[in-house]
Amino acid sequence: MAKRVLIVGGVAGGASCAARLRRLDESAEIVVFDRGPHVSFANCGLPYFVGDVITEEKRLLVATSGLFRERFDIGVRTRHDVLSIDRAKRTIRVRDLEAGTERDEAYDALVLSPGAAPIRPEMPGIDLPGIFAVRTIPDSVRIRTWIEERRPKRALVVGGGFIGLEMAENLVHRGLSVAVLEKLPQVMPPVDPEMAEPVREHLVARGVEVLLGDGLARFEPEGERIVAVTESGARHAADLVILSIGVRPETALARGAGLEVGPRGGIVVDAHMRTADPAIWAMGDAVEVHDVVTGQEVVLPLAGPANRQGRLAAESIAGRSREFRGVQATAVVGVLGLTVASTGASEKGLRRAGVTAFQKVWLHPGHHAGYYPGATPIHLKLLFSVPDGRVLGAQAVGLEGVDKRIDVIATMIQMGGTVRDLAEAELCYAPQFGAAKDPVNLAGMIATNHLDGDMPLADWEKLDAGLLVDVREPQEFEASHLRGAVNLPLSQLRGRHEELPRDRDVTVYCQVGQRGYYATRFLRQHGVRASNLSGGFTTWKALRGAGLVGEDA
Secondary structure: OOOEEEEEOOOOHHHHHHHHHHHHOOOOEEEEEEOOOOOEEOHHHHHHHHOOOOOOHHHHEEEOHHHHHHHHOOEEEEOEEEEEEEOOOOEEEEEEOOOOEEEEEEOOEEEEOOOEEEOOOOOOOOOOOOEEEOOOHHHHHHHHHHHHHHOOOEEEEEOOOHHHHHHHHHHHHOOOEEEEEEOOOOOOOOOOHHHHHHHHHHHHHOOOEEEEOOOEEEEEEEOOEEEEEEOOOOEEEEOEEEEOOOEEEOOHHHHHOOOOEOOOOOEEOOOOOEOOOOOEEEOHHHEEEEEOOOOOEEOOOOHHHHHHHHHHHHHHHOOOOOOOOOEOOOEEEEEOOEEEEEEEOOHHHHHHOOOOOEEEEEEOOEOOOOOOOOOOEEEEEEEEEOOOOEEEEEEEEEOOOHHHHHHHHHHHHHOOOEHHHHHHOOOOOOOOOOOOOOHHHHHHHHHHHHHOOOOOEOOHHHOOOOEEEEOOOHHHHHHOOOOOOEEOOHHHHHHHHHHOOOOOEEEEEOOOOHHHHHHHHHHHOOOOEEEEOOOHHHHHHHHHHOOOOOOOO
């Protein structure tokens, strides 16, 4: 007999599950329910619709109800809210939000793709007019309408993560003065603090006020404006407020049905995306999934994993046995011309997971060959396990070429690759696109040099241990250098290396790490116990800005 498959929620997971299931099973009856007006839309494009980069609402519609019906014979019920699940009877209770009526719908297989809701904390003033969150097309329409009708001059974005910074960028595009308020001491919480520091600097340089280390306490009205009062007592007035504090998995339906919800707040599923009930599957932002790097269960609200989970759930429903491999949190965001991307674990994530056998390197290569005009630096951090060199994660910030480097490293992580694989990766090269030694290759080579004992890495947090030697040229040293350092330029090292002690540790640094590496190799072969500060003075400035090292300049 033909299966009746009901899917709760569309967008990434539910819509991909429905379309994939139809391609696998032409006989199944498939019905998608969504409480909103659209079944499949590009929620990642919502900030750009607010910013008028995407000018037409219809451009956000990935697939319409009509397309699902005509192309796939899939029923779509928008403006229908699923209220409860009766697992014993295999029915759901549905309310037609327009007609105000309720009915029961029977299923053979049920798919839950409710997504996640923006966190809207309970606090005084939270419901004042002009305070918005961004989840759906109607949300973004309301913000556009507010901007067009009220002509606000200043906006406050609460939360400095992916959506918060995208909203900040797009509000700047709309001509508003923008401030970003973040409770943590850094923007972009998924990346490590020193990698977020260039992002903060870029925001400030583009006129965005960045307020870190201060949480939101309440809102107060002030005429037609809104005043955000922080935990420190600071007051920030704005004409428009965007809440981008984070999202919370929508699990009320699952909880009401007695399905297991994990410690991270997501629905518990197996590798086939099936819940403990053999007739119910779940996916997307509402579920907990396995992090392939740290081994922990996580909630990861990203469209890519949700799409893949939807496909796998469809295959399971159709009787195929494929397993979801897990996630590694590969993500990218654009911030006023700057690109920030990451994959795998961050350093702080590894430490939270109890992983200690790892090392990290920083480098700052050009995004293409230096001799070709227009090369700009990519700030890249690579994390790898020791002693086997397995790639654990990477983060990169830059104006050009960031996303493709992180994509290569993401693929290496998925395939279980090591830093030696990165060093040997054969990548595209022409001077306007890269270099003969691509930044990915360089990262692998630097890490391999460390594993092979050719370049011991000094610890940035222990600069007072041993003799500190700056191998840059005198004019660079005079402009700025680390406190306590002596200047012995690489260009003079062969004639002056005897000046260095053989009975003490010597820590070497330069501007970005390359000359420090050359100096380390030379000195170690001449009996000096030298080690290199990865990433050089450029990394120190980022670490200092993030508060990870002292004021040693």
